[in-house]
Amino acid sequence: MERSMRFIQTAKDDQEKWKDKGSLSFKKGTTSDSNVIRINPEIEYQEWIGFGGAFTEAATYTMSKVSETHRSNILRAYYNKEEGLGYTLGRTHINSCDFSLENYTYVENEDTKLETFSIQREQKYVIPFIKDAMKEAEQELTILASPWSPPAWMKTNGEMNNGGKLKAEYRDLWATYYVKYIEAMEKEGIPIWGVSIQNEPEATQTWDSCRYTAEEERDFIKNHLGPIFEANGLHDKKIVIWDHNRDIIVERATTILSDPEAAKYVWGTGNHWYVSEDFENLSMVHEAFPDKHLLFTEGCIEGGVQLGAWHTGERYARNIIGDMNNWLEGFIDWNIVLDENGGPNHVGNYCDAPIIADTKTDEIHYNSSYYYIGHFSKFIKPGAKRIGLTLNNENIAATAFKNNNGEIVLVVLNETELGQSFTVQVEGEYVEVEVERRSIATFII
Incomplete structure (x- = not known):
């Protein structure tokens, strides 16, 4: 089944909160983008x-x-x-x-x-x-x-x-x-x-x-x-x-x-x-x-x-x-x-x-x-586990959890005055994303 990612955003410049921006489809392969959030669902940390x-x-x-x-x-x-x-x-x-x-x-x-x-x-x-x-x-x-x-x-x-x-x-x-x-x-x-x-x-x-x-x-x-x-x-x-x-x-x-x-x-x-x-x-x-x-x-x-x-x-x-x-x-x-x-x-x-x-x-x-x-x-539901995430962009902060139903939740915070673009890589698939300035976004994979 093709992996997709639901995109929900709240931004300073947008009146609508928790705005559902639809779903993004992953591509097969590994990104060449150096600006990447890599998620590894196999690495598990604490339970929420x-x-x-x-x-x-x-x-x-x-x-x-x-x-x-x-x-x-x-x-x-x-x-x-x-x-x-x-x-x-x-x-x-x-x-x-x-x-x-x-x-x-x-x-x-x-x-x-x-x-x-x-x-x-x-x-x-x-x-x-x-x-x-x-x-x-x-x-x-x-x-x-x-x-x-x-x-x-x-x-x-x-x-x-x-x-x-x-x-x-x-x-x-x-x-x-x-x-x-x-x-x-x-x-x-x-x-x-x-x-x-x-x-x-x-x-x-x-x-x-x-x-x-x-x-x-x-x-x-x-x-x-x-x-x-x-x-x-x-x-x-x-x-x-x-x-x-x-x-x-x-x-x-x-x-x-x-x-x-x-x-x-x-x-x-x-x-x-x-x-x-x-x-x-x-x-x-x-x-x-x-x-x-x-x-x-x-x-x-x-x-x-x-x-x-x-x-x-x-x-x-x-x-x-x-x-x-x-x-x-x-x-x-x-x-x-x-x-x-x-x-x-x-x-x-x-x-x-x-x-x-x-x-x-x-x-x-x-x-x-x-x-x-x-x-x-x-x-992020009670019982979720934090999972592996690496990030090489100091303009944003992020964390990722895996709920008991298997869905992955990625939260990305952008406190800067500029929109930020990055790629999300999960195992052998990736998707390109852009978030607005002064915004927070939740991605459900």
């Missing part, structure tokens, strides 16, 4: 878990402020497998985060027995939206839960914000807090796939934050969280370390994963995109610890809403491709939706999101980042 976004209180509160029609459309836009992005992953926060309406915890006062533990607050906005997302996705979601801060009384600085550390005497109690959260969410019908130890443990933020050195994170897993999960029958829950930027991911992972007593509890390492685009650091972690996994746990455009900006989508694609080509297995965006200010956020740390809901005018804006993510998530 999926894409998703964070169910913050801010995002789900914003969703409660729009009309029911818009709410349904946004759910479809993210979670529908046919029309939307096909999201299957998610992230929640244990206690409040910066994208909460205020600081809050799940216990009253200094409850050292956790007798008052309740996730009732999440039942107002977060839990109903997750349930609706699962209904739209027609499946359970793979959800990572991350804490930003323990209750203030458990910390050395006596507050949830501005860093501080977990007091030594509360390490077991804090580990038990994770157990209570998982059990409470699952009682609500929301399975928790895993937890990270701490969101951004190297950062003292003006919002909910808590610091751990690499050694403290290692010892918390080894001596507290791991054994307490085991004792409570949660040995199947995944534990993700780091959950912070790529810049020092190698040092953090090495300290923790080199200790077999800690490493036995750890599924893998989470990374964020702030500060660094040193994608090869992920490969360094993979090569040192090939039995562990790599997950992108947060990234967003900082500094508030940027409606209509094109570079924001390009940043998403550049980071997704860079991480994918260095052994990443899944991608979780930050807030799925924010309001017209890029919030709400209880410390004014406003950001952008792929979908912005103007709660004053009840208008919904789809940013370039939404469409750029879709060039990956709509076509």
Whole structure:
């Protein structure tokens, strides 16, 4: 059967997104073009878990402020497998985060027995939206839960914000807090796939934050969280370390994963995109610890809403491709939706999101980042394997995956001001392609 390649493109100069540009037919033989993307389906790398976004209180509160029609459309836009992005992953926060309406915890006062533990607050906005997302996705979601801060009384600085550390005497109690959260969410019908130890443990933020050195994170897993999960029958829950930027991911992972007593509890390492685009650091972690996994746990455009900006989508694609080509297995965006200010956020740390809901005018804006993510998530399915690809054109970036049904998905990013021509070579066949300036293209072979 003659091989063909479907061509879907989103370009800055074209109003139509995910534009189907038809199919291209391959020619037999080997190209003489020096500008070539060579795909080798026989070489396989990591298996892909999926894409998703964070169910913050801010995002789900914003969703409660729009009309029911818009709410349904946004759910479809993210979670529908046919029309939307096909999201299957998610992230929640244990206690409040910066994208909460205020600081809050799940216990009253200094409850050292956790007798008052309740996730009732999440039942107002977060839990109903997750349930609706699962209904739209027609499946359970793979959800990572991350804490930003323990209750203030458990910390050395006596507050949830501005860093501080977990007091030594509360390490077991804090580990038990994770157990209570998982059990409470699952009682609500929301399975928790895993937890990270701490969101951004190297950062003292003006919002909910808590610091751990690499050694403290290692010892918390080894001596507290791991054994307490085991004792409570949660040995199947995944534990993700780091959950912070790529810049020092190698040092953090090495300290923790080199200790077999800690490493036995750890599924893998989470990374964020702030500060660094040193994608090869992920490969360094993979090569040192090939039995562990790599997950992108947060990234967003900082500094508030940027409606209509094109570079924001390009940043998403550049980071997704860079991480994918260095052994990443899944991608979780930050807030799925924010309001017209890029919030709400209880410390004014406003950001952008792929979908912005103007709660004053009840208008919904789809940013370039939404469409750029879709060039990956709509076509690279959970269970796909990354395959061999070589590229000798520094003007474009690319990655290739093979879905379980055998189709090959090639994604090509062109951030330059010029259109780019190249040849795609697959085994003994090739096809010539041209993509527009400032564009992203997905090719299905």
